[in-house]
Amino acid sequence: MTEHLDTRLLHIGSAPFDPETGTAPVSLPSIRTSTVRFESLDALDKAMARRLAGERAITYGRSGMDTHRALEDVFMQLEGGSYCVLAPSGMAAITIAFLGLVRSGDHVLVADCVYGPVRNLDRALLRGLGIEVSYFSAGRDDVAALIRPNTRLIYVESPGSLLLEMLDMPALAAIAQERGILLATDNTWGSGYIYRPLALGADVSIVAGTKYVAGHSDVMLGAVIVKDPAVAARIHSAQYAMGNSLSADDAWLALRGVRTMAVRMPQHARNALEVCKFLDSRPEVSRIFHPAWAKDPGYALWQRDCTGSNGMLSVALRCSRQEARSFVNALTLFGIGFSWGGFESLVQLVDQSALTSHSYWGSQEHALVRLHIGLESTDDLIKDLGQALDRIGATG
16 A cells, blocks of 8 residues: 555654564654764674665764654655755755766756855855856746756756746756756755655755755755666765765754644645735735746646645835835734744845846846745734735835
């Protein structure tokens, strides 16, 4: 019998029974260690041989213990992958992927809607290593025409950062496969639960587990998930060489958080759509960016490729920058912060300079506010948004 993903997520990491007492806690404890002891040299030899073969063998604290293995299993179940490495942040996972997949002299095509710090990775590290990055619009450019003889990787994010632009992942995968190029994507938005890019043709999926996997705004966590053994070996080699390590306590917190993912994400999605309906009725709102909103240009792709949504949306306001600041400051239930995916509602006033590189934004002059709709009562959230919008006083 094949169990539903919701069931598997609840039971991954269940603690085994003690053979003497026949009892067990519900969940694995946080197993902290730096040193791993071996019963014999034969046991050590077997573990090292497994590790050299690319298996997830336990040999040293940096590679993790049972708590880490359970969390790796969670990500593989979510994403439909066969190999996973954990990282201490989403950005660390992105860096592992880049350094594992490209080298000096290679060229990378990056969608212009990606998470902003990727551009900093390009400026601060990749250029110095002789890796050339160029940016493209997935919705406007002929991607195949941009591929060079030394292009080794196409890196995207769908939906895109800030504006939630849906990309046609199967179409991008077809182009990449035809040219023998790897396709990697940031899947933090979907987190494997509502969007599975590996099933749509991507080779590598990267998730900031900081967000919806952990779900409680108390963990920094990243993961890189792949299907192909050859790609897995390259990712493993980069992660091992970089020395990244995740705290056992953070792994345990993420395991705790993922138990309620099947309940949290649909509720975030329902709340977000209620907020979209309200915002759509307000004259101060110029446009709503949310792929599950029927008026969003990416709605058809969302319907085709996704099984659900979440609480992320952005809204363009017909107002000045100063009025937008007043709107944000007037909110009482939305914390001002850069993250999302936790239980709480958040707001971010997006800097216009961060939007200039997003072709999806176009030449709009409106202020952009990003909202994460949490698990609070939507009646309360809508009242809060309403009183803050009243401060603007704009009618178009």
